Amino acid sequence: MNTLLRIKNLHVSVEGKAILHGIDLSINAGEVHAIMGPNGSGKSTFAQVLAGREQFEVLQGSIHYAGENLLTLSPEKRARAGIFLAFQYPVEIPGVSNVYLLKTALNAIRKQRGEAELDAMDFLERVKQHTAMMQMDEELLYRSVNAGFSGGEKKRNEILQLLMLEPRLAILDETDSGLDIDALQVVANGVNSLRDDTRAFLLVTHYQRLLDYIRPDFVHVLAAGRLVKSGGPELALELEQRGYSWLKEAAVAATP
Amino acid sequence: MTVSNPQISRLLDQEYSAGFVTDIDADSVPPGLSEEVIRFISAKKQEPQFLLDWRLKAYRHWLSMPVPQWSSVHYPPIDYNAISYYSSPKSRGQAPASLEEVDPKLLDTYAKLGIPLAEQKQLAGVAVDAVFDSVSVATTFKDTLAEHGIIFCSFSEAVREHPDLVQQYLGSVVPPTDNFYASLNSAVFSDGSFVYVPKGVRCPMELSTYFRINAANTGQFERTLIIAEEGSYVSYLEGCTAPMRDENQLHAAVVELVALQDAQIRYSTVQNWYPGDSQGHGGIYNFVTKRGACRGDNAHISWTQVETGSAITWKYPSVILEGDNAVGEFYSVAMTNNYQQADTGTKMIHLGKNTRSTIISKGISARQGRNAYRGLVKVLKGAEGARNYTQCDSLLIGDRCGAHTFPYIEVKNPTARVEHEASTSRIGEEQLFYCQQRGLSAEDAVTLIVNGFCKQVFNELPMEFAVEAQKLLGINLEGVVG
Ligand SMILES: Nc1ncnc2c1ncn2[C@@H]1O[C@H](COP(=O)(O)OP(=O)(O)O)[C@@H](O)[C@H]1O
Numbered sequence: 001m002n003t004l005l006r007i008k009n010l011h012v013s014v015e016g017k018a019i020l021h022g023i024d025l026s027i028n029a030g031e032v033h034a035i036m037g038p039n040g041s042g043k044s045t046f047a048q049v050l051a052g053r054e055q056f057e058v059l060q061g062s063i064h065y066a067g068e069n070l071l072t073l074s075p076e077k078r079a080r081a082g083i084f085l086a087f088q089y090p091v092e093i094p095g096v097s098n099v100y101l102l103k104t105a106l107n108a109i110r111k112q113r114g115e116a117e118l119d120a121m122d123f124l125e126r127v128k129q130h131t132a133m134m135q136m137d138e139e140l141l142y143r144s145v146n147a148g149f150s151g152g153e154k155k156r157n158e159i160l161q162l163l164m165l166e167p168r169l170a171i172l173d174e175t176d177s178g179l180d181i182d183a184l185q186v187v188a189n190g191v192n193s194l195r196d197d198t199r200a201f202l203l204v205t206h207y208q209r210l211l212d213y214i215r216p217d218f219v220h221v222l223a224a225g226r227l228v229k230s231g232g233p234e235l236a237l238e239l240e241q242r243g244y245s246w247l248k249e250a251a252v253a254a255t256p
Numbered sequence: 257m258t259v260s261n262p263q264i265s266r267l268l269d270q271e272y273s274a275g276f277v278t279d280i281d282a283d284s285v286p287p288g289l290s291e292e293v294i295r296f297i298s299a300k301k302q303e304p305q306f307l308l309d310w311r312l313k314a315y316r317h318w319l320s321m322p323v324p325q326w327s328s329v330h331y332p333p334i335d336y337n338a339i340s341y342y343s344s345p346k347s348r349g350q351a352p353a354s355l356e357e358v359d360p361k362l363l364d365t366y367a368k369l370g371i372p373l374a375e376q377k378q379l380a381g382v383a384v385d386a387v388f389d390s391v392s393v394a395t396t397f398k399d400t401l402a403e404h405g406i407i408f409c410s411f412s413e414a415v416r417e418h419p420d421l422v423q424q425y426l427g428s429v430v431p432p433t434d435n436f437y438a439s440l441n442s443a444v445f446s447d448g449s450f451v452y453v454p455k456g457v458r459c460p461m462e463l464s465t466y467f468r469i470n471a472a473n474t475g476q477f478e479r480t481l482i483i484a485e486e487g488s489y490v491s492y493l494e495g496c497t498a499p500m501r502d503e504n505q506l507h508a509a510v511v512e513l514v515a516l517q518d519a520q521i522r523y524s525t526v527q528n529w530y531p532g533d534s535q536g537h538g539g540i541y542n543f544v545t546k547r548g549a550c551r552g553d554n555a556h557i558s559w560t561q562v563e564t565g566s567a568i569t570w571k572y573p574s575v576i577l578e579g580d581n582a583v584g585e586f587y588s589v590a591m592t593n594n595y596q597q598a599d600t601g602t603k604m605i606h607l608g609k610n611t612r613s614t615i616i617s618k619g620i621s622a623r624q625g626r627n628a629y630r631g632l633v634k635v636l637k638g639a640e641g642a643r644n645y646t647q648c649d650s651l652l653i654g655d656r657c658g659a660h661t662f663p664y665i666e667v668k669n670p671t672a673r674v675e676h677e678a679s680t681s682r683i684g685e686e687q688l689f690y691c692q693q694r695g696l697s698a699e700d701a702v703t704l705i706v707n708g709f710c711k712q713v714f715n716e717l718p719m720e721f722a723v724e725a726q727k728l729l730g731i732n733l734e735g736v737v738g
């Protein structure tokens with residue numbers, strides 16, 4: 001198997017407060033992993049550390065991506081190397097048109113891959129195709145990034161970017177939260193359309209229902225900064241029934 | 257978030273690239289201001305009596321004026337007797353008849369600044385008047401313009417060659433008693449540009465003046481006068497730079513625009529005077545009076561400014577809308593980084609019926625930069641149906657900078673409609689991270705965000721200058737983002 005991401009004993013703190021206490025996880029190309037867990041357990045922290053957010057300090061451990069030490073790379077280098085994070089709370093950027101950011105991002109990433117800039121026609125064709133797939137109003141392309149977007153529009157826009165940028169490792173941080181069933185299906189279709197044996201997905205979610213549409217290979221439970229249990233898709237169903245408390249207690253007991 | 261993000265700090269620390277000094281012999285008067293100095297300047301320029309009298313009147317009035325205190329900028333008192341009021345590169349006498357007579361060092365200076373003066377290298381479609389310290393050293397494309405009857409020359413030359421026009425319009429928009437710095441300028445102004453576009457003529461190229469302060473301890477007091485006769489059109493651009501010095505230097509200019517019936521004047525400024533160092537030492541005090549009069553029905557004046565330089569920028573390009581249906585516009589980007597201060601805005605004075613004005617102001621502050629928008633919209637009794645739309649946006653980079661808006665509105669006609677919108681936003685670490693996560697460098701992310709913010713104003717600039725303005729902003733951002 002082709003290991004895309006290998007995380008060993010990862011300890012992370014923010015503002016002096018330890019959040020992650022030794023995560024071990026390997027993800028192979030072609031796999032879909034789901035991370036579930038209660039609020040505040042460190043899921044977003046984990047996602048953002050992978051993307052290189054500076055305010056999260058890695059205290060211990062290592063992260064290798066495609067064989068390379070990820071911790072020495074800036075956020076933009078990680079992005080250009082194929083890591084994509086769909087944000088839990090996408091930020092607004094007034095005055096910068098959505099389509100312009102998309103084009104700038106795509107060209108930065110294509111440049112890294114040694115590909116020429118897409119010409120305006122090809123670019124537009126591709127954007128429109130994906131916008132249609134996400135069932136988004138084309139008008140949103142010409143609005144400022146996320147400005148005045150509804151919660152659902154923001155999430156679809158994240159997946160639109162994902163489709164355009166075609167990452168090798170896509171991390172979705174609660175993209176399903178706040179979506180109705182129809183929107184959830186649209187998002188899942190987008191993600192599934194990219195699934196192939198060169199790419200991997202890490203889905204952070206609270207709810208089993210997303211996993212009805214995007215079937216994971218593995219499910220992990222993050223509680224109080226540790227992966228306390230891993231299993232197959234059936235684990236998600238079990239969590240849906242029993243909640244997290246039985247696992248949380250185990251995690252708390254293990255915290256020194 | 258703070259400017260602690262190292263990438264942002266690096267961005268904000270970009271060097272001022274126009275900060276070199278040209279080593280050239282200059283003919284200067286010793287520092288100090290008196291009637292004698294004014295007589296000297298006037299004599300040096302072989303001015304007619306009316307102009308000397310005009311200067312002296314302004315000077316005597318200026319002596320009685322208090323230093324204005326009302327703006328929100330802060331600076332130590334200026335010693336007006338420590339400034340030299342005239343400096344001319346020695347190698348040229350009154351005015352070089354052709355470019356061949358211009359000192360090669362001066363041509364080099366402008367070439368380094370990206371303003372080639374040799375005709376074959378010039379920007380196509382842009383005529384340039386180059387002002388070095390107190391004098392105009394070269395004006396390009398004069399002959400081409402003359403074929404259309406357009407006069408584009410240094411102010412001194414206009415005084416010699418077209419004294420009647422000068423006498424008719426000088427001070428007719430900004431009287432010599434207007435305000436402290438305008439009066440000072442009226443007394444001691446040395447050179448500047450003069451434009452006259454005859455009736456019905458559409459100026460076939462952009463006109464531009466490039467101002468350069470080189471000598472130490474001098475002030476630059478230029479005066480620009482643009483007259484657009486009935487039904488004519490002209491687009492004019494000025495650019496400015498100065499060397500890096502530890503002392504502050506004063507630049508107090510006056511610009512007067514006169515647009516007669518159906519005429520249009522577009523006046524654009526890209527101001528990049530030396531802003532001082534990152535500790536707030538040195539830099540230009542840019543205290544400028546700019547005003548246009550729409551002196552006829554349907555006259556149209558627009559001011560577009562991109563203010564990135566100067567330690568202190570203090571100016572309110574204004575329009576007096578006298579004719580019916582006259583249009584006044586003000587589009588501004590003002591950026592302050594480090595210890596720079598800007599207090600800028602506009603005045604739109606509606607006199608005629610159905611006059612319209614638009615104000616779009618974008619203030620960007622980074623580090624400890626201070627930025628104030630100050631604007632007056634005044635609708636007089638007779639201005640039936642007057643309309644104004646004002647939009648003031650502020651962008652903060654880092655958390656130690658400040659932005660303020662002071663909109664003053666006086667409406668004396670009940671049919672007038674005046675709208676004002678304002679917003680303040682901050683470039684956050686979240687926005688930067690978001691862009692970086694999409695593959696953009698921090699630098700590109702900041703530039704993207706700032707350019708997005710300024711787009712509405714850049715759209716108003718002639719193409720070449722919009723590109724220039726974007727570049728300048730990019731440069732000035734290096735070291736500002738936080
Ligand atoms: N920037 C931050 N500053 C301080 N504490 C933070 C910050 N980000 C996250 N935390 C804390 O880290 C913990 C984990 O948060 P998070 O990773 O967002 O959890 P989840 O995504 O699982 O809900 C929480 O206790 C949260 O308050």
Ligand SMILES: [Mg+2]
Pocket residue numbers: 043044045088173174
């Ligand atoms: Mg979260």
